[in-house]
Amino acid sequence: MMQEAQPLILLCSPGDKRSAGIQQARSRLGLPPALLISYLELLQGASLGELLEQQMPGGRMAELLERQAQGDRMAQLQEQQAKDGRLDELLEWQAPAGLTAGQTKQQMPAAQAAPLLRLESPGGSFEAERALIALGAPDAGEQDDLLHPFGQQRDPYPLSVRAAGRLKDMPGVLHHPSQWFRGYCRLLAGVQREAAALLPAARWQNHPGDIAAMTDKRRTQQLLAAAGVPVPRPLGGSQPPAGYESLRELMLAERMHRVFIKLACGSAASGVIAYQINPATGAELAVTTIGVEQYITRPPVYYNAGKLRRYTDSAVLKEIINWLYSHGAYAEQWIPKAGAAGGSFDIRQLVVLGEAGHSVARVSTTPITNLHLRSRRMTPLEAGLTEAEQEQVRRTAVQALAAFPRSAVAGIDVLVSSGSGGARRTYVADVNPFGDLLYDVEYEGFSTYEWEMKKLTEYRNIST
Amino acid sequence: MTEVKLAVGYDEYEDGQRMNTEIERLSASPEAAQLTSLIIGDWGQAYENSSDEVVEALVKHSGSFPALRKLFIGDMSFEECEISWITQTDLSPLLPAYPELQSLTIQGGTDLGLSKLQHDKLEELIIITGGLSKKVLAEIAAGSLPNLRRLELYLGVDNYGFDGSLEDLLPLIEPGKFPQLTYLGLKNSEIQDEIAEALADAPILDQLHTLDLSLGTLSDKGAEVLLASERIKKLQALNLSYHYMSDNMITRWRASGLPVDVSDQQKSDDDEDWRYPSITE
Numbered sequence: 001m002m003q004e005a006q007p008l009i010l011l012c013s014p015g016d017k018r019s020a021g022i023q024q025a026r027s028r029l030g031l032p033p034a035l036l037i038s039y040l041e042l043l044q045g046a047s048l049g050e051l052l053e054q055q056m057p058g059g060r061m062a063e064l065l066e067r068q069a070q071g072d073r074m075a076q077l078q079e080q081q082a083k084d085g086r087l088d089e090l091l092e093w094q095a096p097a098g099l100t101a102g103q104t105k106q107q108m109p110a111a112q113a114a115p116l117l118r119l120e121s122p123g124g125s126f127e128a129e130r131a132l133i134a135l136g137a138p139d140a141g142e143q144d145d146l147l148h149p150f151g152q153q154r155d156p157y158p159l160s161v162r163a164a165g166r167l168k169d170m171p172g173v174l175h176h177p178s179q180w181f182r183g184y185c186r187l188l189a190g191v192q193r194e195a196a197a198l199l200p201a202a203r204w205q206n207h208p209g210d211i212a213a214m215t216d217k218r219r220t221q222q223l224l225a226a227a228g229v230p231v232p233r234p235l236g237g238s239q240p241p242a243g244y245e246s247l248r249e250l251m252l253a254e255r256m257h258r259v260f261i262k263l264a265c266g267s268a269a270s271g272v273i274a275y276q277i278n279p280a281t282g283a284e285l286a287v288t289t290i291g292v293e294q295y296i297t298r299p300p301v302y303y304n305a306g307k308l309r310r311y312t313d314s315a316v317l318k319e320i321i322n323w324l325y326s327h328g329a330y331a332e333q334w335i336p337k338a339g340a341a342g343g344s345f346d347i348r349q350l351v352v353l354g355e356a357g358h359s360v361a362r363v364s365t366t367p368i369t370n371l372h373l374r375s376r377r378m379t380p381l382e383a384g385l386t387e388a389e390q391e392q393v394r395r396t397a398v399q400a401l402a403a404f405p406r407s408a409v410a411g412i413d414v415l416v417s418s419g420s421g422g423a424r425r426t427y428v429a430d431v432n433p434f435g436d437l438l439y440d441v442e443y444e445g446f447s448t449y450e451w452e453m454k455k456l457t458e459y460r461n462i463s464t
Numbered sequence: 465m466t467e468v469k470l471a472v473g474y475d476e477y478e479d480g481q482r483m484n485t486e487i488e489r490l491s492a493s494p495e496a497a498q499l500t501s502l503i504i505g506d507w508g509q510a511y512e513n514s515s516d517e518v519v520e521a522l523v524k525h526s527g528s529f530p531a532l533r534k535l536f537i538g539d540m541s542f543e544e545c546e547i548s549w550i551t552q553t554d555l556s557p558l559l560p561a562y563p564e565l566q567s568l569t570i571q572g573g574t575d576l577g578l579s580k581l582q583h584d585k586l587e588e589l590i591i592i593t594g595g596l597s598k599k600v601l602a603e604i605a606a607g608s609l610p611n612l613r614r615l616e617l618y619l620g621v622d623n624y625g626f627d628g629s630l631e632d633l634l635p636l637i638e639p640g641k642f643p644q645l646t647y648l649g650l651k652n653s654e655i656q657d658e659i660a661e662a663l664a665d666a667p668i669l670d671q672l673h674t675l676d677l678s679l680g681t682l683s684d685k686g687a688e689v690l691l692a693s694e695r696i697k698k699l700q701a702l703n704l705s706y707h708y709m710s711d712n713m714i715t716r717w718r719a720s721g722l723p724v725d726v727s728d729q730q731k732s733d734d735d736e737d738w739r740y741p742s743i744t745e
Contacts, residue, residue, distance in 0.1 A: 123741060172739025278549055280512045285546060306738035336473065336543035344543045367542065372740060418543055419473055
């Protein structure tokens with residue numbers, strides 16, 4: 001049935017590559033442009049309603065709200081269709097902003113003109129980073145930590161709102177990762193509340209709670225493991241390490257001499273260490289993106305180094321690892337990755353609504369494969385994966401996104417273990433809610449954003 | 465040519481799989497008799513377990529591999545074990561066990577030994593390490609490899625086990641030491657300039673077709689001496705790739721018309737301090 005295009009409300013940094021890419025994709029598909037809501041303006045105190053009003057002047061906003069209110073007929077229709085199995089499964093994803101997942105199946109208001117809300121990466125500007133750290137402060141106005149998977153744990157050396165406001169822009173510096181994440185979770189909680197009140201029938205493309213869970217690797221890996229998705233074995237199981245000493249004790253006790261340690265709320269390989277200890281010689285070695293500036297009179301400053309660092313000095317390693325754990329960290333078995341072209345690789349696999357689309361093999365001569373660290377890109381075929389292995393990667397990635405039933409889009413990092421013959425196994429290393437910024441790769445003739453917009457639109461057409 | 469690679473991964477090792485039983489199984493398989501090339505990869509936590517059992521098993525079953533000409537001990541990536549942490553052992557018992565062997569490649573220098581390096585037919589010896597000890601250099605110098613055509617030594621750095629100096633390399637380039645040698649690689653070294661200076665006018669160059677000084681810290685200092693040498697002009701190939709020479713020196717090499725590879729120039733820490741923001745995906 002023909003219908004009006006569903007409005008897309010994009011929470012983003014307007015003008016960045018992501019929002020521009022989405023607008024371009026919508027324009028190519030003949031869809032109306034997304035309404036751009038600026039994270040920074042929200043953080044500076046503007047309400048979602050005000051910002052939407054600005055985007056839709058001349059009463060169009062009121063019209064949107066009214067259109068939402070009507071449509072009971074559509075709701076009934078939808079409920080009927082929901083009895084079809086596949087739709088039933090996906091219904092949870094459709095949870096309107098005003099409802100919790102449990103309510104979904106009992107009352108489904110019309111989705112007809114209800115907008116879709118999409119959260120983009122909050123990165124890209126120091127102002128936003130600083131404002132998020134301030135929002136995570138113990139004395140911030142917003143204290144809703146419900147979306148924070150480990151919200152009850154305290155952040156080390158918290159910064160007050162004032163102190164956060166005084167932070168200086170130093171490129172790549174990790175100012176206060178855990179307080180930043182707390183601030184982000186609070187922002188998500190606030191936006192979720194506002195959206196629920198203002199646009200009760202709107203749907204989240206990825207629910208804010210899922211975004212928070214995907215951004216915390218501890219929670220991500222828990223959810224994946226609980227859903228039966230293959231993940232690298234976590235060090236310590238349910239008793240994870242708390243710092244350098246317990247990390248090393250557990251590594252020796254479990255004979256897991258090679259691990260990846262990851263900042264719980266890091267992305268883009270920020271705060272990632274490939275760490276190993278040699279049980280025979282006692283030597284230790286870390287390859288990491290973490291750079292350190294040492295000072296005599298004040299604590300060290302940690303930053304994201306574009307060129308990987310190697311550390312073998314125990315005193316330095318102890319300091320870095322303890323700092324990482326103070327902000328929340330996760331350690332897992334280092335799965336030896338399959339090799340290609342003189343390096344090793346993993347696969348970034350985009351999944352949208354249960355279908356695996358674009359994929360890129362990221363080949364690196366270091367253990368950390370992220371593309372901005374100058375890894376080489378290849379197709380999975382070029383990297384030597386057989387069709388059966390590629391299918392296994394896709395299946396694993398789809399399975400991973402399914403562990404987040406309120407989300408429609410994510411970029412999944414899939415490891416393929418080294419080994420020959422049929423011995424290669426797949427593991428999910430990460431689920432990136434904003435992992436779809438992939439250039440120069442097509443699927444069925446579409447860019448990542450085009451394919452997402454198309455899939456989301458088609459899905460809506462089927463389901464209403 | 466038939467080639468097989470055997471490897472025991474971390475999990476397989478923890479599950480009880482062992483390289484010596486893998487070798488034994490291969491020796492009993494129908495392909496063993498035709499096998500010409502065998503690659504021994506990770507034998508399981510090679511930072512802790514040496515290649516002892518590998519050597520033992522290969523010696524024990526040598527009769528099952530009559531066609532074997534090529535052997536690689538320790539083919540593993542940094543995903544499995546740091547090169548400088550791969551624990552080897554004395555590999556020389558392999559040589560009498562495989563009298564028809566032509567090529568031996570070894571990766572990993574820790575605890576490596578070649579105490580009786582004697583073989584009449586071996587044509588290639590390649591040792592890849594993060595740091596090769598002077599003990600092994602002395603063993604190579606004391607060895608007898610009359611048919612050796614290619615010698616490649618990745619010398620590495622002090623930190624990872626290179627405890628030698630130029631003095632320890634000089635016996636290897638004595639004329640007559642390896643009468644058949646045509647490819648010499650003294651590479652991946654932190655004293656690459658010194659090596660270049662020592663080799664630039666060495667008589668051994670007259671018998672070589674390739675000199676390989678790649679993957680090290682070669683700078684204009686060593687390059688200057690090489691470029692001034694008459695002997696270097698007879699080489700069919702001079703591999704200087706991965707180096708720290710200046711743009712000007714690269715231009716001079718290109719203008720020389722010599723068959724030289726000056727690719728993969730390293731910039732001293734130009735982008736060392738490039739930093740990136742955390743939140744991008």
